[in-house]
Amino acid sequence: MIYRIGQFLCRxxxxxxxFAKIQGKEHIPSDGPVIICSNHKSNWDPPFLGSYIKRPLRFMAKEELFEKKFIGGLLRRLGAFPVKRGTGDRQSLKTGINHLKNGEMMLLFPEGNRSKDDQLGEGLAGAGFFALRTEAVVVPAYVKGWYKPFKGVQLTYGKPIPMDDLRESKASSREATERIMEHIRQLRDDIE
Known part of the structure; x- marks a missing residue:
């Protein structure tokens, strides 16, 4: 209930x-495990990426945000779970895997941090880890614009990224993340 109210208010x-514009929602499967992988520019990205799709979206948020009881409780109700940044946080990895194995949808920012200069950085291995260890459909997304009032921001979801060959060849998490980043870059190039 709180998630749906949050979605409505964010929209x-x-x-x-x-003046948000959304493209490519048809590329998001209506059921089964899905990982949406996007560039990351702002704290607005998680609600933006989740507001216009019907399915609830799970996402990681830095552990510090959960220290305050009210904020932490609200974030959990909105689909977030904590991650210790800069470490191989086994608990958050396990939580994410469990969500995907339960057929849920998860949002990841492969770069790990927000970009201050609108450049796409190098992706971290985490996105590839989740993509290779689950049967989730991986959907790239690109946010264009800076969330300035009345200036316009655009969100584009791309076609699912082929991952079966990487899963079969037992590719590394880093290789899988690089493929994901290539598709995010291609989305950026296609709309600019």
């Missing part, structure tokens, strides 16, 4: 203040 702000 009002994103559409009415940031």
């Amino acid at each position: 009002i702000v994103l559409s009415g203040v940031f």
Whole structure:
């Protein structure tokens, strides 16, 4: 219930203040495990990426945000779970795998941090880890714009990324992440 209310309120702000445009929603499967992998520019990205799709979206948020009881509780109700940044946080990896094995949808930012200069950085191995260890469909996404009022921001979801060959060849998590980043770059290039 809180998730749906949050989605509705975010859509009002994103559409009415940031003039959000959404493309490619048809590429998101209506069921089964899905990983949406996107560039990361702002704290607005998680609600933006989740507001216009019907399925609830799970996402990792830095552990520090969960230290305050109210904020932590709200984040959990909105689909977030904590991650210790800069470490191989086994608990958050296990939590993410479990969500995907339960057929849920998860949002990942392969770069790990927000970009301050609109450049795509190198992806970390985490996105590839989840893609290779589950049967999830991996959907790239690209956010264009800076969430400035009345300036416009665009979200494009791309076609699912082929991952079966990497799963069969037992590729490394880094190789899988690089393929994901290539598809995010291609989305960026196609809309600019």
